[in-house]
Amino acid sequence: MSAFSAIGEDREIDREEFTPGIEPQATWCPGCGDFSVLKALKQALPEVGRNPEEVAVFTGIGCSGKLNSYLDSYGFHTIHGRSVPVARAAKLANPDLEVIAAGGDGDGYGIGGNHFIHTARENHDMTYVVFNNEIFGLTKGQTSPTSPKGHKSKTQPHGSAKDPIRPLSLGLTAGASYIARTAAVNPNQAAEILAEAIEHDGFAHVDFLTQCPTWNKDAKSYVPYTDVQESDEFDFDITDREEAAQMMYEVESKLYEGEVLTGRFYVDEDRPSYTEEKKATGEMPEEPLAERYFDEDAEWERSYDLLEHHT
């Protein structure tokens, strides 16, 4: 019998179960795109049959880090840039958990960039939502890795000399097996994409455009937007790596020309998740490791049995 009976519970789940009694109302700035991520998650999680106690949400630092406070589940508000390695280890320790990591564009593409690359490379079975508002909001408006070239801020008074990072292309090159971009202004698409990302067996990377009306007033609020899957203008195969790469490049460039293109850009359902790969090499226990510590009858191996090498 599992020590974790919330996992896989078969029942109807109401989205309001994800509203915490302690901080039911989020306190992001009025008009902030982060509200939409919260709303989309609250919609997606019950849709895919997940209850608050089988979900573990790991956040970084930034306005996005407050997500835990407003979403009732097991939550771990970690440190800047490190939500992903904390999250993926929890998944290895208990693969039955639904693991979601979330952070901002500075958190995921800047300070935590190395972890993003390697977690995508290893294809850990988890969802990573990046709140991309093209700015550092919590520290009051500095240029971020996704700010457009020429972006002026107090720390870049003459305008940024740097081209912005290309998050979708980066995810693809690194090895993510589900890559999508959605926008706060498109709640239905956002909820659908998050539901797909959660259901996906592998590293699902969702670049979520979240306008910042306080510190990025010059930036567009991501309207109008186009869903590439619904538009006749775009025709590409999301399972084809080359076509996806080309499309991503265009989408990333267009954003800075004022055209907001959203949708699914790459899906590889065949790539085994990291847990599966590790099981295949015999480096991963068949049963969730976390269960073993609750099993009073578990047999524990001893180093004493290794001592013949030493005598």
Added chain:
Amino acid sequence: MTEHELIWRIAGGSGDGIDSTSQNFAKALMRAGLNVFTHRHYPSRIRGGHTYVEVRAKDEEVTSRGDGYNFLLSLGDSFARNPAEDAYYGNEELKPLSENLDELREGGIIVYDTGLIDEEDVEDLNLEERAEENDWHVYPINLREIAREHGRDVMRNTAGVGVTAALLGMDVSYFEELITQNMSGDIQEDNLKVLDDAFELAEEFEHTHDLSVPTGENEQELGLMNGSNAIAYGALDAGCRFIAGYPMTPWTEVFTIMSQHMSEFGGIAEQVEDEIAAAAMALGASHAGVKAMSGSSGGGFALMSEPLGLAEMTETPVVLVEAMRAGPSTGMPTKPEQGDLEHVLYTSQGDSNRVVFAPAGVKEAYEQTRLAFELAYDYQLPAIVVYDQKIEGELRSVPVEFFDREPDPDVGKVLSEEEIKEAAHHESGIFERFDPDAEDGVSPRTIPGQKGGRHLTSGNETNPYGHIDEDPDNRVAQMSRRMQKLDRIREDLDENESSNQAYRGPEDAQYGIITWGSQQGTVFEAVDRLNDEGHSVKALGVSDLMPYPEAEVTEFVESVEEAVVVEMNASGQFKGLTQKELGRFGDKLSSLLKYNGNPFEPAEIVEGYEAIVEDEPAVPGDSTTFVPAAGD
């Protein structure tokens, strides 16, 4: 030399099989009934790769390397990068002979390979003259020829062992047995032939020396292992089944041993992108209910600072190990030092709230690693085992029985779902994870996936449910609760039957020597000699660094007139810690420091002590530094 002991030094190039040969040699002596201890010289990579390993064997327990040695097997450096005589750094091929002569004791034996070392070069060393002066007994022999006759050049080391056995009157069957166990096929057969051939050849030599192998009889079965084995085994026996790491010398050894056994032990080992991820992953696994660890050496451990602080703030149990090497920065990567004490005690922002142990040897490393896990999980905080290259690589013979222990997979106060039902919750159903009034400061945990256990965990200050909270009263309540854990741990440790601190010498001694971690064995050897010479001195070896063993150290310092603190760093970090913790004794404590990349030798401590006690102005010898007590 009063007692009968063998200190056998094998010297050669990197690639000549010095390590494996010395390990087998030590094992053979151990199986023959002796206690053994190995000391590895740390080669300078810049100036050629020649190195040596010493094997010290006695009937009694050995806790340290000796001063000097009495048997040299010099293979020469067959991998010398620059064997030319007029090379800038001198003849590298010859160095395993030429550079080892100064420490050879009177009456000692020299065996060198004439197949590699040129007789003309040996003449230039004035070996004959020096041998006469020192009563050395020199046995040149063509080891390469024997090796080539039956196998390959590298088997020169086996030939050297055969010669050693013949000259010392050792039973060659121990070596035959080891070769049979460790090798197979042609290599095994060839090595056996090389061994026997060399043995027979050397038996026919005219033996002019008195030295022979000591005899002993172990009462219990012994195993040969180093501190890295002990740390890894301690962790596995503590139920650790998750390790994440990134390679770095010298921590890599523990990481390797753990990774090799993790699958068969049903756990998970992860080599990851950097040390930040490694420590963060250990936290993630622990948060999800598993006993987890990570570790690194100086620079890599610096990267773990922030996850370490996160573990303190979120009360996530985790064990980290830190294998010190000479710093700052890249420093001297293959050389030991104890310069990271303050680093492991204080790194990360805010007030430190962690356990730190510095084991003195193999048994202690095993014991204290287990204890680190126990305390980390019982008290929900990070525990660190800090050691250095001396502990990492030194082999010691230890009773096998010592490791015949029950595993301890206990994860501390983790509630079952049944218990969760009875536990305190917010009216909305959120579990009260951080009860400010929790007993001993430890509030029970729930694990993600458990029904009724949901709550938040945050690097921010939080209220009892894990929600961010900056209210002053809440802050003081939570901070005080977390900080009191160290006091409770100190009480626990003081109440334990056996202390992690160790003592040597007469209780009523006039003077004291205090040390910490890896230098304990050497200090104890020095204390024995000093007392034999008529001094009145005792030693204290400290392992508990946080929480600091205030009562024990105070009692020790109060009981002596003066004490010298021996440690392997340049700024006297442990002495500083002691004065900070005790708030006095500045005029009683002096420092004997060494930071040249090599651990203390017993004689350096003996000489340093004599100089201090006899008020000589400077410590003799150029590799140690003396810092007088305040006011002196």
